[in-house]
Amino acid sequence: GAVVSQHPSRVICKSGTSVKIECRSLDFQATTMFWYRQFPKQSLMLMATSNEGSKATYEQGVEKDKFLINHASLTLSTLTVTSAHPEDSSFYICSARGGTGGLSYEQYFGPGTRLTVT
Amino acid sequence: RKEVEQDPGPFNVPEGATVAFNCTYSNSASQSFFWYRQDCRKEPKLLMSVYSSGNEDGRFTAQLNRASQYISLLIRDSKLSDSATYLCVVIGNTGNQFYFGTGTSLTVIP
Numbered sequence: 001g002a003v004v005s006q007h008p009s010r011v012i013c014k015s016g017t018s019v020k021i022e023c024r025s026l027d028f029q030a031t032t033m034f035w036y037r038q039f040p041k042q043s044l045m046l047m048a049t050s051n052e053g054s055k056a057t058y059e060q061g062v063e064k065d066k067f068l069i070n071h072a073s074l075t076l077s078t079l080t081v082t083s084a085h086p087e088d089s090s091f092y093i094c095s096a097r098g099g100t101g102g103l104s105y106e107q108y109f110g111p112g113t114r115l116t117v118t
Numbered sequence: 119r120k121e122v123e124q125d126p127g128p129f130n131v132p133e134g135a136t137v138a139f140n141c142t143y144s145n146s147a148s149q150s151f152f153w154y155r156q157d158c159r160k161e162p163k164l165l166m167s168v169y170s171s172g173n174e175d176g177r178f179t180a181q182l183n184r185a186s187q188y189i190s191l192l193i194r195d196s197k198l199s200d201s202a203t204y205l206c207v208v209i210g211n212t213g214n215q216f217y218f219g220t221g222t223s224l225t226v227i228p
Binding site for chain 2: 034042043044046091093106107108109110111112114
């Protein structure tokens with residue numbers, strides 16, 4: 001199956017700093033990438049959808065100036081959490097969708113990045 | 119009303135038991151449906167798609183009921199390794215809207 005990598009897998013940062021998370025599709029071209037956040041014992045919450053070469057579409061309640069998303073190529077999307085605060089501590093997961101036909105709706109998830117802001 | 123509603127459980131069942139989860143969705147024009155499995159602190163992985171005619175993969179059976187707007191997942195002969203959270207996913211009518219259920223926690227007990 002398709003492989004999506006995410007880096008870093010775990011990051012601890014101080015309040016006020018910015019953190020960049022990378023999401024790569026390793027063996028396919030991802031026309032669309034999604035960023036999710038998951039708090040403990042809760043479901044995935046979609047933060048934004050990004051299509052290669054265009055601006056990301058953010059879900060209601062997600063601050064686009066705080067969570068900067070760049071999808072500059074068909075294999076790479078980045079999420080930058082700017083001026084992180086302890087309440088931003090969470091599990092961030094990206095997913096990628098690509099291809100055509102019946103598989104085009106499947107999402108392949110990255111392994112996630114656990115962010116802890118102290 | 120939420121796009122997707124799912125009973126969070128937890129379901130605690132003995133090994134060998136049969137267990138079923140349901141997920142209801144609100145948009146009758148929804149296009150596609152999936153079940154994902156998520157282990158603790160890991161990313162979700164696709165378990166199976168849900169087809170209108172129903173589909174089976176080993177001990178797992180997925181069904182779609184468009185009239186009542188729900189999908190189901192049946193697990194027969196539960197194994198300890200089936201312990202996980204099961205998420206239903208519904209694709210909206212435009213094809214770009216992905217709605218996740220809150221997940222149903224399953225623990226299979228020896």
